[in-house]
Amino acid sequence: MELKLSINGKTYSISVDPTDTLLHILREKVSLTGTKNGCNQGHCGACTVVVNGKAVKSCITKARKLENADVITIEGISSNFNLHAIQEAFIEATAVQCGFCTPGYIMELFALFSTSPNANIEEIHKSLEKHLCRCTGYQPIVDAALLAQEKIKNA
Amino acid sequence: MKLFNKVVGASIPRADAHEKVTGTALYIDDLRFPRTLIMKVLRAGVPHATIKTIDISKALDMPGIHKVFTGKSLNLDKDHLFGTCIFDQPPLAIDKVRHAGEVVAVVIAETEKQALAAIKNIFPVFEELPFTLDPIESASKEAPIIHEQNGNYRHVPTFVPEPQTNVFYKYRLKKGNYEFPFQDAEVTVEDNFEYPLMNHAAIEPHGAIARWDHTGELHLWSSSQAPFVLREVLADYFKIKLMTKIHIHIPYLGGGFGGKSDYTIEPLVALAAKLVPGYHVKFVLTRKEVFIGSVLGRGMKGQMKLGAKKDGTLVGIEATQYYSDGAYGDTGCNVVLAAGHNCVGPYFFPNCNLKSYGVYTNSTPVGAFRGYGHPEGQFMIERLLDKLASTLEIDPNELRMKNFLSPGDTNSLGQVISDHNGDIRKCFTQTITKLDEIPLPPEDEKFFYGRAVVGLIKSPVQTANASSNVFLKFNEDLTVNISIGGVELGQGSLTVLAQIAAEALHIPVDMVRINYEINTQLTPYEWQTVASMTTMRVGNAIIDACNKAIRKFKENAAEVWGCTVTNTVYDGTKVSYQDKSLDLKHLVLGYQYSDGHTVGNPILSTGSSVVRNVTFPDLETGQYQPYEWTFGSQGVDLKISKNTGEISILHFVTALDAGKIINPALARGQITGGVMQGIGQALKEKIEYDGSGNMRTVNLRRYAIPKLSDMPKKYSCIFIETPQPNGPYGARPIAEHPALGPPSVILNAIQRATGVSFTSIPVTKERMLTSLKKGGV
Numbered sequence: 005m006e007l008k009l010s011i012n013g014k015t016y017s018i019s020v021d022p023t024d025t026l027l028h029i030l031r032e033k034v035s036l037t038g039t040k041n042g043c044n045q046g047h048c049g050a051c052t053v054v055v056n057g058k059a060v061k062s063c064i065t066k067a068r069k070l071e072n073a074d075v076i077t078i079e080g081i082s083s084n085f086n087l088h089a090i091q092e093a094f095i096e097a098t099a100v101q102c103g104f105c106t107p108g109y110i111m112e113l114f115a116l117f118s119t120s121p122n123a124n125i126e127e128i129h130k131s132l133e134k135h136l137c138r139c140t141g142y143q144p145i146v147d148a149a150l151l152a153q154e155k156i157k158n159a
Numbered sequence: 160m161k162l163f164n165k166v167v168g169a170s171i172p173r174a175d176a177h178e179k180v181t182g183t184a185l186y187i188d189d190l191r192f193p194r195t196l197i198m199k200v201l202r203a204g205v206p207h208a209t210i211k212t213i214d215i216s217k218a219l220d221m222p223g224i225h226k227v228f229t230g231k232s233l234n235l236d237k238d239h240l241f242g243t244c245i246f247d248q249p250p251l252a253i254d255k256v257r258h259a260g261e262v263v264a265v266v267i268a269e270t271e272k273q274a275l276a277a278i279k280n281i282f283p284v285f286e287e288l289p290f291t292l293d294p295i296e297s298a299s300k301e302a303p304i305i306h307e308q309n310g311n312y313r314h315v316p317t318f319v320p321e322p323q324t325n326v327f328y329k330y331r332l333k334k335g336n337y338e339f340p341f342q343d344a345e346v347t348v349e350d351n352f353e354y355p356l357m358n359h360a361a362i363e364p365h366g367a368i369a370r371w372d373h374t375g376e377l378h379l380w381s382s383s384q385a386p387f388v389l390r391e392v393l394a395d396y397f398k399i400k401l402m403t404k405i406h407i408h409i410p411y412l413g414g415g416f417g418g419k420s421d422y423t424i425e426p427l428v429a430l431a432a433k434l435v436p437g438y439h440v441k442f443v444l445t446r447k448e449v450f451i452g453s454v455l456g457r458g459m460k461g462q463m464k465l466g467a468k469k470d471g472t473l474v475g476i477e478a479t480q481y482y483s484d485g486a487y488g489d490t491g492c493n494v495v496l497a498a499g500h501n502c503v504g505p506y507f508f509p510n511c512n513l514k515s516y517g518v519y520t521n522s523t524p525v526g527a528f529r530g531y532g533h534p535e536g537q538f539m540i541e542r543l544l545d546k547l548a549s550t551l552e553i554d555p556n557e558l559r560m561k562n563f564l565s566p567g568d569t570n571s572l573g574q575v576i577s578d579h580n581g582d583i584r585k586c587f588t589q590t591i592t593k594l595d596e597i598p599l600p601p602e603d604e605k606f607f608y609g610r611a612v613v614g615l616i617k618s619p620v621q622t623a624n625a626s627s628n629v630f631l632k633f634n635e636d637l638t639v640n641i642s643i644g645g646v647e648l649g650q651g652s653l654t655v656l657a658q659i660a661a662e663a664l665h666i667p668v669d670m671v672r673i674n675y676e677i678n679t680q681l682t683p684y685e686w687q688t689v690a691s692m693t694t695m696r697v698g699n700a701i702i703d704a705c706n707k708a709i710r711k712f713k714e715n716a717a718e719v720w721g722c723t724v725t726n727t728v729y730d731g732t733k734v735s736y737q738d739k740s741l742d743l744k745h746l747v748l749g750y751q752y753s754d755g756h757t758v759g760n761p762i763l764s765t766g767s768s769v770v771r772n773v774t775f776p777d778l779e780t781g782q783y784q785p786y787e788w789t790f791g792s793q794g795v796d797l798k799i800s801k802n803t804g805e806i807s808i809l810h811f812v813t814a815l816d817a818g819k820i821i822n823p824a825l826a827r828g829q830i831t832g833g834v835m836q837g838i839g840q841a842l843k844e845k846i847e848y849d850g851s852g853n854m855r856t857v858n859l860r861r862y863a864i865p866k867l868s869d870m871p872k873k874y875s876c877i878f879i880e881t882p883q884p885n886g887p888y889g890a891r892p893i894a895e896h897p898a899l900g901p902p903s904v905i906l907n908a909i910q911r912a913t914g915v916s917f918t919s920i921p922v923t924k925e926r927m928l929t930s931l932k933k934g935g936v
Contacts, residue, residue, distance in 0.1 A: 037189035038182015040413070042362045043446040047859040050362055078182035091180040095172050098824040101832065102649025103179030104363040104413025110180060133867045136859060138362050138414050139649045141831030142870040 009073045011036070012080030026062035026070060027051045030077060038078035038107050042136070049135030052108035053077045059115035059131070078107035081114055089155035090114055090148075099148035101139035109135055113149055117156050128153070167662040167888045170824035174653040174673065175411070184411045187366035187382040188443045195368070196225055198431050198442040199274035201264040201281050202452060203256040206292075206521035206852025207303065208285035210254060213264055217280040223273030226434045227281065229264045230254075233430075237308065241396040241426050242489035243388060245320070245327060246313040247306060248524075250396075250427040256285065257305055257486035259853045260451030260523050265431050267440055290521040290852045294481035295460050297325045298518045305486065305519040317775050318492050327488035328517035330499040332781035334571055340475030340510035344466025348546045353919035354535045354902070356458040356483060356846035358450055358856075359528055360864045363413020365453050366443035367425050369432035376404040377429060382412050384420040384646050385687035390679050392422050393429055402679075409677040412648035416836070417527030419648070420689045421490045423453045447857040454490055455846055456528025458483035458520075459535040463502065465543050471551055471558045475510040478502045480535065483520045490526030492517050496776065497620040500571045502536025505583050505616035505790055506544075506559075507568045513781070521852055527689060529836060529895045533617050534902065541613040541903035542918060545910065555907075556591060559614055560584060573782045581816030581881045581891070583614055583790035590794040593812045593875045599796050602912075606801065608809075609912025612794035613904045618785045619690035619892050626769040627696040628683035631660075631704040633747050633762035639664065639708075641701060642674045644685025645693045650894055651825040652693040658821050659698045659887050663705035665731025683765065691892035694821060696768045698887030704766025715746040715759030787883065789891045791815035793834075793900030795908050804928025806842055806909065807872070813897050814877035819889035823878070830876045830897040837901025839865040843921050 007020045011034060018033050027044070030036045030053070039062060042050030046064040053062045054076040081088040090113050093099070100106050109132065116123055116131045123131075128149050137145060178184035215227045230253035239253075240246045251262040264281045268274035289303040296302055302325055306312075310322025320327045341347055367381040377399065383389055386407040394402055412419060424442060432440040444452060461480035467473050480498055484491030499515035548555035563583045564576045590612050599610045630642040641660055647653050653673045661668040676682075685697070713727040716734035719741065720727075726736055733740045741750070749759035776783040796810040813830050820826045843863045847855045856862035882889030902920050910916050915930045 031188075035191065036182075037185070037191075040186070040363070041188060041443075042364070042413075043859050045446060045858055045860075047446075048362055078180075082181055087177070087180065094180045095176040098170070098173070098828050100173060100176045100179045101651070101828060102361070102363065102412060102414040103175065103184050104186065104361075106179050107182045129867060136362060136864060136866065138360055138416070138836070138864060139832045140828055141833075141835035141874065142865075142867045143831050143874055144828060146867070146870075 022068040093152035097148035207290035218277040223269035294483035335510035341466035349464035359418030361414030454526035485524035497532030586792035586814035607912040609908035611907035625686035691894040699768035707764035816879040817893035818883035818891035833897025
């Protein structure tokens, strides 16, 4: 099928199989490799991107559901040489180690804070709970989320 | 001397953070090359079998297929085995299958879909054999033999196999009156323990890309912690006589934890690529394949017995550990060695009788895993010390304080502990003080509450001639590039090493760039990125290179002034001598006079750090000189739900004497991450097999690594900084250590809270609840 969708504000028309996953399309068809494949089963959250304003696991999102979708990936949130506040917060809170889960977390929070800038700690925990990180022990990621929220509010 | 903000000891941001938060950091699966083919494999699905036939004819004729092969179709035989210590492994099964995840056939195709379609059209016929997954059962004389050639494989002299059995390595350590270690004991305690098989579960799956060019040179990109080990293994396996013909490249790693050390899939990918010269062959494991087709960790069943005087003074220890090392032994054998002598923990025993066995079983092979043979013994001894304390009616903390190794004591290996090994008593008492800041609630209607504190010790286990080496160059603007062979797998080495270089050169840290482009053609030799040794060993090599660079600046200036080098002073901006001085920028390419002629040389240097005085184990006593030690302590407050059995960690305290902490924020990240892994081992993680010998825990749901909700309510990290004399600015290893203590300290706290004694992990909430219902209280 020919899939029309927007990725990071650009319109694409891509030849895909209806069963292709969004993760496969992003990484293999448009070479956006910032979105990571950790398990391809919807368990780890590393592949999370934002589709129509919601954080979704791109490895279990099929092409047939993406007609005219608006997709934002890790490559789409910083502008020119300026990092997004969430990206800054991950650096400042030492929430990055191996970095493989990082884009997924950042996109999860991007969706959360876009819709609920005042999300409370339970809501933040609930969003982050969808992801696995094997390096940090999670505390630095929670710290980064709170710092990012602060930065966004003060911006 | 020019003053600048001290950079060692500062929590500067990670050097690689910008790339990682923008998705531009490249990992193995992100690399793109022309003429790339995709590789997929068929795995046996039976744990132990003779291969009768494998029909690949149908697969060969399918669209997009370049090659399909089996061990037999390539005529592989017993001369086609690889390894580093015990050469017992073929890249894929040849005559027999030894674990259900073993590769029996390989497809190379244009696309992933074509490769997967062809895999479905390969038809193996097996004659199944009895299998074993239990190391004690497998070590018995009656067990089915997994390697008929055990004993005949090429191996290094220190690894002694037991032919006609599944025991590929036995280690024995004898200290003092090892035959009768309990002669002076007034009380003994003993128990049986199990530390199950586990998976590292780095979020990035393993991957490799290989290409042979038409002159027979091998190019390999891999998610590996060990580029130079790979080069050695591949040179040996493919009989490549010149190492200049092997190019190993390492991109960023999305976590390793030992699961990407030594080698895993690389020999097979290189073998496949050799059939299609000129093409890149790419193989990235699925999550299931990470579980069944890379390496696992731990897998110990053992017994331990302690003897003590009535006053609590320890007199003797006996331990026997059986390691379930899976189908191949090479990556497990050194873990068995380390586990053998480290099971005594940070305690003084005059008499030790310790045995450990590396045993072939029909599981995925086992290798290094954060902690490398330490968590298993740590688990046993700390559980038994609580039992001893209760038997003797002594406070368990006092019992530990009384028996910690002190300067002047000899450890199990006969090595004398000195002041600079660190202050374990300080770690231990500060852990207790930190826990005391938040009182432990008394038992209530809903919850039991428990607290415990344990000691820990770890030595970096490394080969006796392990070394790190670096190349350093000053650029014309006085910025510095340093090339290293150490791999950045998340631990923060690029940052910490830049801090060490900046400190040594007296320059701002943003003037230093640690190059991250590992290529064995360009990068100086590095043994491998394991054993928590990067800060220490690469750091020392960098200081060596920096000192040589400083010396060269001084030589250039001394030549201008006609003075001796010894009287010149370097301060990071200039070299001076008496009332004269020259800016470094006038010396960095040599010194050029106003008429143009130039003296001196551009500033380039090399640096090395070789571990010294490490020896091989004595075959009779098992004793040898290991490297340095890091002491520490961990304590926990937890609560246990009476209704559900759920165990929640309220406060987890880690105190480590890791010497000087170069970057406190990154060190703290190692601790919180290591603790979380240890908590996962204590409460959740276990590799399980079904009745057919196939692994059941093959995804990240069934193999449940900790989630955010499993995080302690509070982490505390305490750094005691007794300087390491031969460490860079006094630093000691730190990275694996926080993962050691959680299983023992959590199970001790559970027992103190509920009376239920567990000697195996994980203690899941279901298991906890069942025990509570049985009236363990």
